[in-house]
Amino acid sequence: MSNLYSPSIEAQATELLSKMTLNEKLGQLSQVSGRGAQIPSELADGIRQGRVSSVLNEVDLDIVNELQRIAVEESRLGIPLLIGRDVIHGFKTIFPIPLGQAATWSPDIVEKGARVAALESARVGVNWTFAPMIDIARDPRWGRIAESLGEDPFLCGQLGEAMVKGFQTDDLSSVGSIASCAKHFVGYGASESGRDYNTANIPENELRNVYLPPFHVAAKAGAASFMASFSDLNGVPASGNQWLMKQVLREEWQYQGFVVSDWDSIKDLQVHGLSASQKDSAYLAAKAGVDMEMVSTCYIDNLGELIASKQIDEIEVDTMVLNILKAKYALGLFVNPFTDPSSLPDALNSNHLEDAKEAAQKSCVLLQNNNHILPISKQATKRIAVLGPMANDGYEQLGTWIFDGEEKDSVTCLDGLRALAGDNIEIDFMPVLANSRDHDTQHFDKALDLTNSADIAILFLGEESILSGEAHSRSNIDLPGAQAKLIEHLYASSTPIVLVILAGRPLTIQPILNKVDSILYAWHPGTMGGPAIAELLFGDACPSGKLPVSFPRVVGQIPIYYAQKNTGRPAAEHSYVYMDDVPQRAAQTSLGMASTHLDTHFTPLYPFGFGMSYANFAYEQVEISSQSIKIGETFKVSLRLENHSNIDAEEVVQLYVRDLVGSVTRPVKQLKGFKRVHVKAHSQEHISFEMHTDDLAFYDIRNQLNVEAGDFMLGVGSDSSVELTLAFTLTN
Numbered sequence: 001m002s003n004l005y006s007p008s009i010e011a012q013a014t015e016l017l018s019k020m021t022l023n024e025k026l027g028q029l030s031q032v033s034g035r036g037a038q039i040p041s042e043l044a045d046g047i048r049q050g051r052v053s054s055v056l057n058e059v060d061l062d063i064v065n066e067l068q069r070i071a072v073e074e075s076r077l078g079i080p081l082l083i084g085r086d087v088i089h090g091f092k093t094i095f096p097i098p099l100g101q102a103a104t105w106s107p108d109i110v111e112k113g114a115r116v117a118a119l120e121s122a123r124v125g126v127n128w129t130f131a132p133m134i135d136i137a138r139d140p141r142w143g144r145i146a147e148s149l150g151e152d153p154f155l156c157g158q159l160g161e162a163m164v165k166g167f168q169t170d171d172l173s174s175v176g177s178i179a180s181c182a183k184h185f186v187g188y189g190a191s192e193s194g195r196d197y198n199t200a201n202i203p204e205n206e207l208r209n210v211y212l213p214p215f216h217v218a219a220k221a222g223a224a225s226f227m228a229s230f231s232d233l234n235g236v237p238a239s240g241n242q243w244l245m246k247q248v249l250r251e252e253w254q255y256q257g258f259v260v261s262d263w264d265s266i267k268d269l270q271v272h273g274l275s276a277s278q279k280d281s282a283y284l285a286a287k288a289g290v291d292m293e294m295v296s297t298c299y300i301d302n303l304g305e306l307i308a309s310k311q312i313d314e315i316e317v318d319t320m321v322l323n324i325l326k327a328k329y330a331l332g333l334f335v336n337p338f339t340d341p342s343s344l345p346d347a348l349n350s351n352h353l354e355d356a357k358e359a360a361q362k363s364c365v366l367l368q369n370n371n372h373i374l375p376i377s378k379q380a381t382k383r384i385a386v387l388g389p390m391a392n393d394g395y396e397q398l399g400t401w402i403f404d405g406e407e408k409d410s411v412t413c414l415d416g417l418r419a420l421a422g423d424n425i426e427i428d429f430m431p432v433l434a435n436s437r438d439h440d441t442q443h444f445d446k447a448l449d450l451t452n453s454a455d456i457a458i459l460f461l462g463e464e465s466i467l468s469g470e471a472h473s474r475s476n477i478d479l480p481g482a483q484a485k486l487i488e489h490l491y492a493s494s495t496p497i498v499l500v501i502l503a504g505r506p507l508t509i510q511p512i513l514n515k516v517d518s519i520l521y522a523w524h525p526g527t528m529g530g531p532a533i534a535e536l537l538f539g540d541a542c543p544s545g546k547l548p549v550s551f552p553r554v555v556g557q558i559p560i561y562y563a564q565k566n567t568g569r570p571a572a573e574h575s576y577v578y579m580d581d582v583p584q585r586a587a588q589t590s591l592g593m594a595s596t597h598l599d600t601h602f603t604p605l606y607p608f609g610f611g612m613s614y615a616n617f618a619y620e621q622v623e624i625s626s627q628s629i630k631i632g633e634t635f636k637v638s639l640r641l642e643n644h645s646n647i648d649a650e651e652v653v654q655l656y657v658r659d660l661v662g663s664v665t666r667p668v669k670q671l672k673g674f675k676r677v678h679v680k681a682h683s684q685e686h687i688s689f690e691m692h693t694d695d696l697a698f699y700d701i702r703n704q705l706n707v708e709a710g711d712f713m714l715g716v717g718s719d720s721s722v723e724l725t726l727a728f729t730l731t732n
């Protein structure tokens, strides 16, 4: 890894360290929570005494500047503060939830989103965000899937890197750059049963091949900090996991940023049962290499004693302090810790809103479009029924983690439709249900009347923001409340129905698929969701989002992800027998004997990478430059993408590979490349992927990163169900 910090930063930090008392050093390891509108005297005193390194959740500009003033003018060494905040998908201008941003499959869009978030949050003095979250998420019950970039290590790594760049730029010290934090290191997304904070048991080989790669990418991209996960990883909670932090992160990856705990996660080591006291917790976390403690006070209360009793060497604490000081120097805080918002663009300016609209638009995934009901013709339509609790709720479209986003700034779907429909189309609106969980069916008949009298009905259903995110996991991921019943009720009408789903996770929508004509999955699209969606519905823009996560048919299929192993008895169409077709008293071994459930098909409802378009794309002449490639060489995959429609549109071209035989079994498919491409109506684009055999490396049976010679299959297409038809061989 290249050096994160220049020699001059190293030197300045080391020089400062040499002047610090032990108490001041321990202070640099301590992050405290802000209190909003005022500065409590104990916080001011703590800063004066050098006992506070960072404040989180303080976003009042004057207060932040005053906190920095106290730190630099009234503490002995004048060390500025890190001001941390969860700026996860926007600050004032809210972009789609990260899972939605991942559905754009566009590093450019994701980078822009992070840039806007950085610029807007820097206006109030935030200099450190707790993002990107790059936990691989394969369980939609887990509420935090909303904050994730989906199920795939490659996609997640590429988009995570884009976020790091967007937050930090190339120069952390420039105005409007803020430090990023790759979280939650590691395995948090594998929490058992999708229950938040739960245990993760992940074999080392899977950790290295699936869960760690996005973090390695973020480390290489220069993410200034990492956050330890709350969760237990193979018996040792991450915040006390030496193997993870010391061996993998520091030794193998040579990571030079700093590591922060999660909120109270050092203290929680005792709750996990890894330590018997807060002192033990401090000892374990410090030994593991967690540099800064978020909120709890195990370090500041105990590290002094642990050093005195020689359990911890002061040199270990010095290393932790240096890691943090270097970030403060790199951010330019020693030169100027104060914020002058006039040096930054206004929050919610028209460029930011335009970027948020583009992100929302390109995140929407068209899942179904029977009889080409979409786009809605403005000429042929006189009356539209807009129904559902998510249609005109500026708050609920924002999604989880919007500490600073405000409902008043949202443009709702109803607003968006009304603005585009013009005077010729009449729009009747009814929320029908008070919110997504409402069970009250009293307005259903009225909704049916409105539907019957309209040319088309657009139903905005889904999940309120609070149903996903931290600590908001669900065991059942159907449409909540009476929403499915509402669809059933409206099915009686002959009016075509378009369903737009706003949600923080994949929902199990199989039961309602044949009750609606079209389905647009819009995630929680953020401030500009309304105009973005309205343009898609009216055909002013063409859907181009692709699923960053597989959609299960039923909850019992979870985990279901495309990069599964083949198993010794893979499921196959020819041998699959559905439960209702099993002959009574069938002999034990008379059926398929394959890895399936009897009561649901073995494929997902929608595969990873899936998303329809109004255009019609064809993949032609998919070719590989050589069928036999020497390890160490590059090769090229090329194709022609044809747009056989009369609309300009974007397509996300996806390249998948299968390594047929490995020293450890390999997934049936792995994403190895993708490109979002614009193709004009009735025209074509030539696309190529420059590949290197290193792209096919994996952690082998010895858990070493290695490229193994052998046979591979490759395919390029519009989603992960593409057939892999090109064979090639890697040779030594």
Ligand code: NOJ
Residues within 6 Å of the ligand: 086, 130, 183, 230, 262, 263, 470
């Ligand atoms: C707990 C969450 O797990 C983490 O993601 C977040 O950054 C911190 N709290 C700070 O709010």
